Amino acid sequence: MLDPVVTGYLTEWERETRSSIVFRSAKGAMAEDIDGKTYLDMTSCSGASPLGSNDPVFKARLAQAMERETDVLPSPVSEQRQRLAEKMATMFPDHPRVFFLRTGSCATEAAVRIARHRTGRPVILTAGFHGWHDLFQQHPWSNNPPAEDRHIQDFQYDLDILERQLVENQGRVAGIFFTPEPSVFPPELLQKISRMAKLHGVLLIVDEVLCGLRYAKGGYCQQHGVKADLITLAKGIAQGVGLSAVVGTADAMEGADRAYLGNTYLRENRAFVAGNLTQELFEEGQIVARLAESGAALKELFLLSFERNAIPARILGSDSMFDIVLPSLSHGRAFAQRCLQHGIYIGYPGKYMSNAAMDDAFFRALQPALERALADYRKDQDMTVQVTEASVVEYCAKAFHATEHACLSNKHHWA
Numbered sequence: 001m002l003d004p005v006v007t008g009y010l011t012e013w014e015r016e017t018r019s020s021i022v023f024r025s026a027k028g029a030m031a032e033d034i035d036g037k038t039y040l041d042m043t044s045c046s047g048a049s050p051l052g053s054n055d056p057v058f059k060a061r062l063a064q065a066m067e068r069e070t071d072v073l074p075s076p077v078s079e080q081r082q083r084l085a086e087k088m089a090t091m092f093p094d095h096p097r098v099f100f101l102r103t104g105s106c107a108t109e110a111a112v113r114i115a116r117h118r119t120g121r122p123v124i125l126t127a128g129f130h131g132w133h134d135l136f137q138q139h140p141w142s143n144n145p146p147a148e149d150r151h152i153q154d155f156q157y158d159l160d161i162l163e164r165q166l167v168e169n170q171g172r173v174a175g176i177f178f179t180p181e182p183s184v185f186p187p188e189l190l191q192k193i194s195r196m197a198k199l200h201g202v203l204l205i206v207d208e209v210l211c212g213l214r215y216a217k218g219g220y221c222q223q224h225g226v227k228a229d230l231i232t233l234a235k236g237i238a239q240g241v242g243l244s245a246v247v248g249t250a251d252a253m254e255g256a257d258r259a260y261l262g263n264t265y266l267r268e269n270r271a272f273v274a275g276n277l278t279q280e281l282f283e284e285g286q287i288v289a290r291l292a293e294s295g296a297a298l299k300e301l302f303l304l305s306f307e308r309n310a311i312p313a314r315i316l317g318s319d320s321m322f323d324i325v326l327p328s329l330s331h332g333r334a335f336a337q338r339c340l341q342h343g344i345y346i347g348y349p350g351k352y353m354s355n356a357a358m359d360d361a362f363f364r365a366l367q368p369a370l371e372r373a374l375a376d377y378r379k380d381q382d383m384t385v386q387v388t389e390a391s392v393v394e395y396c397a398k399a400f401h402a403t404e405h406a407c408l409s410n411k412h413h414w415a
């Protein structure tokens with residue numbers, strides 16, 4: 001038996017930072033626990049809630065729509081699903097076919113299955129987080145996977161490792177599966193990987209579960225002119241309701257026609273109603289631009305507070321999704337603990353993600369909470385150490401399982 005206390009990432013996460021917080025309610029980016037303590041959420045509910053929790057317009061219009069619509073249908077093929085599929089095809093014109101699923105991990109696993117069926121090959125070369133399924137909880141994401149899978153090989157954002165794996169597995173690679181981490185890795189990295197995929201005749205799959213609908217309208221690949229074969233999406237499709245998708249070219253999606261991807265709860269019509277409504281609200285409210293605006297304000301507030309308090313810290317990334325790097329992991333953990341203590345909900349490593357409901361009241365509450373957290377953090381940590389290259393390397397290893405070489409060879413992007 002594995003010892004979950006020693007080995008579990010989630011266990012470690014919960015033990016160190018979050019286990020005592022039991023949420024009762026949330027509004028916008030402010031949540032309340034069962035003791036009445038308020039938390040300011042830096043994560044936009046792990047990216048699932050770009051509009052903010054309990055958005056009044058979303059709730060009212062969903063309730064209104066559900067008076068007309070059916071909750072669950074005998075088949076997963078429905079009018080609402082087809083409407084959403086059309087919307088996705090308009091948003092992702094290079095990827096006219098879409099297959100819906102429920103969670104991000106469902107989508108990433110489905111993408112692998114589709115790629116394997118399309119190519120008839122087993123090996124997937126991967127970089128970055130793709131969720132909790134066994135397939136992706138291999139080295140280096142899990143130190144002790146009970147079932148080691150030699151068909152899943154992680155190149156850790158390192159092009160030297162990727163090149164070696166492509167050569168060693170020649171004729172057996174179905175695809176390269178890449179999660180953009182725009183805080184640290186530039187679009188040119190994915191552009192290079194795209195060229196390598198073409199050269200070796202393998203599919204390019206990009207995991208945009210986290211960034212796809214918030215980074216830019218139409219997602220990361222479209223923004224940077226990368227022609228992926230398959231893209232996985234989830235957060236932001238249906239505002240907190242579980243709905244994910246694989247979008248793909250007609251050619252790559254032939255794999256979906258041969259694969260079993262049955263999914264009972266795609267019959268939940270409500271999820272597609274929520275998806276259509278969310279996409280309408282994204283258009284009407286220019287939500288991607290608003291995420292960038294509130295994210296810029298969030299970033300600025302952290303930056304000024306760090307400066308004012310002479311705290312060594314570096315902020316990396318775009319306005320709507322960024323990372324904060326501190327001198328060491330132990331500084332980072334201490335910072336996250338102080339944040340939680342003072343009602344700022346974030347971990348370390350952690351992705352700061354704005355939502356459209358971060359308003360003046362939110363920022364007025366955040367400012368003094370952060371001052372208090374920083375004052376306490378300063379007291380027990382060494383403030384003479386700086387954030388160095390080594391700090392970023394350590395952060396990238398922990399957050400993205402990137403090698404030192406991968407991190408440093410993209411230094412021009414984050415330095």
Ligand SMILES: Cc1ncc(COP(=O)(O)O)c(C=O)c1O
Nearest residue numbers: 103104105129130131179209210
């Ligand atoms: C890039 C990426 N892929 C996949 C997943 C897995 O999604 P889920 O937690 O919905 O299974 C996540 C979740 O954070 C993610 O960020």
